[in-house]
Amino acid sequence: xxxxxxxxxxNPEKSFLVKEDVSEVVVPAFEGEMGILKDHISIISFxxxxxxxxxxxxxxxxxxxxxxxVEFKNNNLSILTSSIYNLSDMDxxxxxxxxxxxxxxxxxSDINDQAKYLVDQKIEVLKTLN
Amino acid sequence: MASLDDLxxxxxxxxxxxxxxxxxxxxxAAKLRKAQESAEKGRPYSExxxxxxxxxxxxxxxxxxxxxxxxxxxxxxxxxxxxxxSDRGLCGGFNSNIxxxxxxxxSKILDENKELKIITVGSKGNDQLKRIYGDKIIENxxxxxxxxxxxxxxxxxxxxxxxxxxxxxxxxxxxxxxKFKNVITQIPQTQQIIPLNDxxxxxxxxxxxxxxxxxxxxxxxxxxxxISTQIFKAMLENxxxxxxxxxxxxxxxxxxxxxxxxxxxxEYNRSRQAAITKELIEIISGAESL
Numbered sequence: 001x002x003x004x005x006x007x008x009x010x011n012p013e014k015s016f017l018v019k020e021d022v023s024e025v026v027v028p029a030f031e032g033e034m035g036i037l038k039d040h041i042s043i044i045s046f047x048x049x050x051x052x053x054x055x056x057x058x059x060x061x062x063x064x065x066x067x068x069x070v071e072f073k074n075n076n077l078s079i080l081t082s083s084i085y086n087l088s089d090m091d092x093x094x095x096x097x098x099x100x101x102x103x104x105x106x107x108x109s110d111i112n113d114q115a116k117y118l119v120d121q122k123i124e125v126l127k128t129l130n
Numbered sequence: 131m132a133s134l135d136d137l138x139x140x141x142x143x144x145x146x147x148x149x150x151x152x153x154x155x156x157x158x159a160a161k162l163r164k165a166q167e168s169a170e171k172g173r174p175y176s177e178x179x180x181x182x183x184x185x186x187x188x189x190x191x192x193x194x195x196x197x198x199x200x201x202x203x204x205x206x207x208x209x210x211x212x213x214x215x216s217d218r219g220l221c222g223g224f225n226s227n228i229x230x231x232x233x234x235x236x237s238k239i240l241d242e243n244k245e246l247k248i249i250t251v252g253s254k255g256n257d258q259l260k261r262i263y264g265d266k267i268i269e270n271x272x273x274x275x276x277x278x279x280x281x282x283x284x285x286x287x288x289x290x291x292x293x294x295x296x297x298x299x300x301x302x303x304x305x306x307x308x309k310f311k312n313v314i315t316q317i318p319q320t321q322q323i324i325p326l327n328d329x330x331x332x333x334x335x336x337x338x339x340x341x342x343x344x345x346x347x348x349x350x351x352x353x354x355x356x357i358s359t360q361i362f363k364a365m366l367e368n369x370x371x372x373x374x375x376x377x378x379x380x381x382x383x384x385x386x387x388x389x390x391x392x393x394x395x396x397e398y399n400r401s402r403q404a405a406i407t408k409e410l411i412e413i414i415s416g417a418e419s420l
Contacts, residue, residue: 010174010175010178011175011281012176012281012284012362013172013280014168014172015171015174029342030342030343031342031343042338042339042340043339043341043342044182044186044339044341044342044348045341045348046348046351069179069182069348069352069355071178071185073339078182080182082281082285082355
């Protein structure tokens with residue numbers, strides 16, 4: 001029996017990635033990293049900034065996301081996100097820009113705890129990339 | 131009858147107008163293809179988003195305490211209408227159709243003695259509405275600088291709406307836009323986004339999901355995003371409709387200009403021939419009298 005399932009990543013502009021032969025996906029869910037294998041129970045969760053790791057026969061891929069929703073159902077994994085970058089062709093300058101913006105945001109005085117937590121996460125992830 | 135010179139000038143001017151409308155038509159056709167493509171590409175996102183929300187809301191047992199964005203404030207007094215139009219003119223009935231639809235909705239609300247607030251997106255809608263409903267317009271947003279509809283702009287509009295909702299400035303929010311059917315037909319649409327209309331919810335599965343964190347938290351995170359997504363969808367449909375409408379309007383204008391040129395050319399030839407005939411008669415009758 002094959003251990004593969006389908007993944008679909010969409011952003012508002014287009015369908016970002018569709019793959020049928022994925023064996024494992026690791027997503028940065030809100031309450032910690034979550035690995036998804038075939039026949040996982042149906043789940044809905046949302047993402048915090050981090051790295052999505054897609055493991056398949058044709059090679060591993062890493063994506064950086066800032067937010068999004070994950071839905072897994074009937075061996076279909078859908079990820080809805082408004083900001084996603086493929087790490088292999090993500091420019092250093094883009095990373096720096098995002099980092100700078102995040103650092104500006106964290107310095108604001110009117111930021112609430114949850115937003116601060118998310119931005120802190122973002123900064124941490126971006127720093128490890130560099 | 132106009133003099134030959136005048137006719138010549140008019141023909142030249144109509145011809146140059148025709149050149150402009152023809153160029154605009156071709157530009158619109160090129161842009162239409164792009165806009166249509168992105169409208170189609172944007173659909174999976176809003177569909178998926180809708181599905182997830184449907185699945186979530188069907189899982190909510192306690193309807194009373196559901197987030198306000200989903201259930202509404204329980205009142206129906208203040209209506210916020212977001213009228214989405216284009217920033218540019220010369221696109222046929224595109225803007226007027228939305229405005230017409232919006233106006234009939236406005237008068238219905240005012241007849242029921244409810245309060246009306248308007249946000250216009252796109253400067254053309256603002257121009258047409260400010261004469262009658264000027265005091266009702268609370269915000270005018272325009273994206274003249276951005277070439278294509280993008281999510282960032284939609285998110286801005288969405289944030290404004292949510293901010294106002296959380297401040298308790300309105301109870302019901304409706305958006306107006308044109309849905310793209312084909313190049314000739316665009317259908318003005320009215321869509322209620324707050325509270326969420328769960329039409330067609332019967333197709334949501336009753337399969338149970340695991341939620342992480344709990345439903346409420348996911349919903350309160352998801353619903354604001356859904357507003358932006360719906361606005362974005364409306365923007366994409368709108369931009370495709372605008373180009374389609376402009377293309378057919380400019381096609382008509384080009385054809386009309388062509389007809390006009392033909393008519394003027396015939397008139398020009400006739401009056402030139404008349405002048406020649408007149409001159410000949412004068413010469414002949416002059417020679418005869420000798």
